Amino acid sequence: MFINEIKIENFRNIGFMGLFPDKGINVIYGENGQGKTNILEGIWLFTGCKSFRTSKDTELVNFESENAKISIEFETELRNNTASVFIDKKRQASLNGVLLTSPRELIGKYYSVVFSPVHLSLIKDGPLNRRKFIDTAISQIDETYAKKLAYYNHLVNQKNALLKNAAVDSSLIDTFDVWDEKIAESGALVIKSRIDYLNMLENYASDIYSGISDKKEEMKISYAGSFRFENEDTACIKENFLKNLQKNRSNDLYLKSTTCGPHRDDIEIFVKDISARKFGSQGQQRSASLALKFGEAEIIKEIRGEDPVILLDDVMSELDLTRQNYILNKIKNKQVFITCCEKETVSRLCAGKVYRIENGNAVE
Ligand SMILES: Nc1ncnc2c1ncn2[C@@H]1O[C@H](COP(=O)(O)OP(=O)(O)OP(=O)(O)O)[C@@H](O)[C@H]1O
Numbered sequence: 001m002f003i004n005e006i007k008i009e010n011f012r013n014i015g016f017m018g019l020f021p022d023k024g025i026n027v028i029y030g031e032n033g034q035g036k037t038n039i040l041e042g043i044w045l046f047t048g049c050k051s052f053r054t055s056k057d058t059e060l061v062n063f064e065s066e067n068a069k070i071s072i073e074f075e076t077e078l079r080n081n082t083a084s085v086f087i088d089k090k091r092q093a094s095l096n097g098v099l100l101t102s103p104r105e106l107i108g109k110y111y112s113v114v115f116s117p118v119h120l121s122l123i124k125d126g127p128l129n130r131r132k133f134i135d136t137a138i139s140q141i142d143e144t145y146a147k148k149l150a151y152y153n154h155l156v157n158q159k160n161a162l163l164k165n166a167a168v169d170s171s172l173i174d175t176f177d178v179w180d181e182k183i184a185e186s187g188a189l190v191i192k193s194r195i196d197y198l199n200m201l202e203n204y205a206s207d208i209y210s211g212i213s214d215k216k217e218e219m220k221i222s223y224a225g226s227f228r229f230e231n232e233d234t235a236c237i238k239e240n241f242l243k244n245l246q247k248n249r250s251n252d253l254y255l256k257s258t259t260c261g262p263h264r265d266d267i268e269i270f271v272k273d274i275s276a277r278k279f280g281s282q283g284q285q286r287s288a289s290l291a292l293k294f295g296e297a298e299i300i301k302e303i304r305g306e307d308p309v310i311l312l313d314d315v316m317s318e319l320d321l322t323r324q325n326y327i328l329n330k331i332k333n334k335q336v337f338i339t340c341c342e343k344e345t346v347s348r349l350c351a352g353k354v355y356r357i358e359n360g361n362a363v364e
C-alpha cells in the first residue's frame with residue numbers, strides 16, 4: 001500500500017502542508033519541535049485508531065483553529081482511494097467520498113505500523129504499554145476486536161463502580177454473579193484474540209530477532225495472564241476467569257476494583273528462555289522491541305495481503321549500525337516515512353524524497 005498524496009490542514013503546528021511522497025523511503029528531518037512527528041501522527045490516523053501520542057482528539061487541532069483536516073490518496077493492490085479525517089470536537093472520517101459512521105471503519109482499508117522511541121522501551125516498560133501495543137496491533141487486523149475490548153472495559157468499569165458503592169449498600173453484592181458472568185464471557189474473548197495474535201507474532205518476531213542477533217539468540221513470547229487456564233480455548237479461559245473473579249471477590253471488595261482479567265494481563269518476552277524484561281540487556285530489549293514491531297507489519301501483510309505504510313519516528317539515531325541496517329533491509333519495497341534530526345542520517349537512508357520541516361512547513 002502506498003500514499004500518493006497528503007494534505008494536512010490546521011493539524012497541530014501545521015497550517016497547511018501538501019506532500020507527494022515517494023513510494024519508497026521518505027525522510028522528514030529538521031530541528032526539534034518543528035512538526036516532524038506531527039506529520040507521522042496525521043498519517044497514522046488513517047488506521048482508524050487513536051493517535052499514538054494522545055487519546056484526546058481535540059489536542060490535534062491547531063491552537064488557533066476550530067478544526068483540522070487531513071486527506072490522503074492511497075493505492076492498494078485493488079484500487080486507488082481517497083480518505084479524509086476531520087477533527088473538531090470529535091473525529092470523523094470519509095473514504096472515497098462517503099462519510100463513515102466511525103473512523104474505525106477505516107480499519108481494513110488502510111494500514112500503518114508506527115515505531116517510535118516509546119516502542120524502543122516496549123520490553124522494559126510497564127504492562128500498560130505492552131497491552132496497548134497488542135490491542136492496537138490486533139485492531140488493525142480484526143475489525144471486531146476494538147468493540148470486544150471496549151465492551152469488556154465498560155463492564156469492568158461498571159463492576160468497579162459497584163465494588164465502591166457496595167461499602168455503603170451491601171445489597172449490590174447480590175448483583176455480582178451476573179456481572180462476573182458477563183465479564184468472564186467478554187474477557188475470555190479478548191484473551192483468546194490476544195493469545196491467537198501472540199502465537200502468530202511469535203513466529204515472525206522470533207525469525208526477525210534471530211536475524212538481528214545473527215542467529216545467536218532465540219526470542220519467545222507468551223501471554224502472562226492474571227489467572228491460570230489449562231488450555232487456550234475460550235470456554236476454558238472463561239471458566240477459569242469466572243472462578244478467579246469469585247475467589248477474589250472479598251479482596252476486590254476491599255480494594256474496590258477488579259484485580260484479575262485482561263485489563264491486568266501482560267505479555268512476557270523471553271530471550272534464550274530468560275525474561276527479557278527482568279534480565280535482558282539494553283541491546284536485547286531493543287532488538288526484541290524491533291522484532292515485535294516488524295512482526296506486526298508482517299502479520300498485516302499476511303492477513304490483509306498489503307504492506308502497511310511504515311512510520312519510523314526518530315529511532316534510527318537511537319540504534320546501532322547493525323540494527324539500523326536490519327531496519328533498512330526490512331523496509332525495502334515498503335513505503336516508509338522516517339523522521340530524524342540530523343542531515344547526516346538522511347544521506348545513509350537512500351531516500352526517495354527528503355523533506356526538511358521548519359515551523360510546520362515542508363521544504364523539499
Ligand atoms: N494543537 C497544536 N497546535 C499548535 N501547535 C502544536 C499543537 N500541538 C503541538 N504543537 C506544536 O508542535 C510542535 C511539536 O511538533 P512535533 O512533535 O512534530 O516536533 P518534532 O519535529 O517531531 O520534534 P522532535 O525532534 O523534538 O521530536 C511543538 O512546537 C508544539 O508546540
Ligand SMILES: [Mg+2]
Nearest residue numbers: 036037038314
Ligand atoms: Mg518528534
